[in-house]
Amino acid sequence: MCGIAGRILNSPGKVGRDLVDLMDAQSHRGADSTGFAVYTEPRSSGYVLRGMGFDKSAIDADVSDFSNLLKDNGSQLLSEPQILTDDNKHYCFRMEISDPDDLPAWVADADDLCHRIEIQSCGRSLEIIKDIGSASDVADKHGVREMIGTHGLGHARLATESSVLPNASHPFWARPFSDVAIVHNGQITDYYTRREKLQRQGYRFLTENDSELIAVWVSDQIKSGLTMDQALKKSITSIDGVFTFMIAGPDSIGFAKDRFAMKPIVVIEQNGSIAAATEEQAVRRVYKQEAEVINHDGPALSGIWMLQQQSKAA
Template sequence: MCGIAGLLFKTPTANHVLGHALATMLDGCQHRGPDSTGFALYETPAEGLRLRFLVEENDQAALARIRKALAEQGATLKSERREGASVVVEVAHAGEIRPFAYAMEHAAKLVSIGAALDIIKDVGTARDLDDIYNVSAIQGSHGLGHVRLATESEVKPEAAHPFWATGFADIAIVHNGQITNYWKMRRRLEARDFEFRTDNDSELIAVYLADKLAQGTPLETALAQSVDDLDGTFSFLVSTRDGIGFAKDRLAAKPMVMYEDDSLVAIASEEVSLNRLFPGQPLSTTEPAPGTYRTWSRSI
């Protein structure tokens, strides 16, 4: 079943903290996915890159591989810290992102790369992750969230969502549904030397969109094309360094509801997640029509 959420603050004065707001939204729809939870959070862009890896505690061999790969790729390690099931490193790197990202993926399980993006995901609920990673304290401009009901893969941190666009910086996705032409589209991308780390169709959507953006296609155009190119039932949210967007298939079997005012736009699988942002207040919400798409850019 799963549940998705997205939030973008249009102005710096929006009366919410990004991490706390997304955690609150996901807590409202946790019944849709009790197995694992994840967040894609966009903070003030840094001068370098943030990389988050899944590394078991006391796995010194994985840490050694990460450090070695960073050195081989000409990246300067600025900081390193452990958070829950992951290790976060901040680096200075001036080279191309794709070869760098693939090299780091070969060193350890890489969750995300970005100047602004940080993906936090693990087994457990939104409250569990908040306790471990202090998500509620994270301030930023926009982000995505996901609660997962495991149906086709194991319950483990790497199977949780969001997924980043492997090989690209600052692009992430959350998705509810199933892409039935997954292997056809994946083989086309692999023929162009793109790499994948999972068999999850959400990773495919992220790479598909990131490739279009890298070729100069505007996000809204890429989302319009996705409605035609992707077969199956889907509602997904995508985030970039500059904003968020959504797309729905033409059957609209997967739910999505939206609220927008002068300060923010919030999207979720269920209205209860939106109500959690404004307790006790009546909201005028809308449900995006079948086959539609839309984007929003941040002004922070």
């Protein structure tokens, strides 16, 4: 029983604050960890990286090796990395880098360091912030409320299928596809079979979390020629399990829901903005007045909300 949320603003604004409100209202759905995928205003070149290192006593060596790896791939740090430490052994980082020669190849190289340092998002606008603790704990620690952007996702995790670790928290980045993130409520029952197939295609997974798989699977379907809409519909019949997930890209948020209608999603759409969440009382934190609430309660549903905003939910 996790809680998920999505938010699109009709113009850039305090999307971080809204995501924290949406997740604070659903804290009871997942006490283990909380995460946010915030889409800030996009840059024309270069990427923002978010991630974590597993040993804060090794920060200098990690940054040095990581910088060398960037150089080998035709990229460099554009500013001093922002490092956040606390009582935990792990540390969190935010880096801005110039464009590597080949993004997937660089990600593959960088993932060779994944036992020390793990990239958790890479995008022109996407920044994933996730950690152990409640929505307000994570928001306070990482300054999520102050983040300005256009849209984003939130997740409160009740761990069922993999460990309670900061890097097993949601959202997941669809590595190596930039600017794609997912949040998921449910369990995928054909996880290992599907993961092996994707690994044979060359994809790499850094966790045992089934949600990481959905993000990559959907992105791979789009890479193979499907539209987002087609990929979401296909996920309903292809992926085995009970699930509702939301997947975000640079200009949209899509959702898909299993054939058994076990995991809820409700939406309020108003004046080109939307708030979607597992529970209605969460979206009412954002829209406090009585509003038309759309309950996507049925089985086998999917839809896409676009920025500047034509709903295609059906």
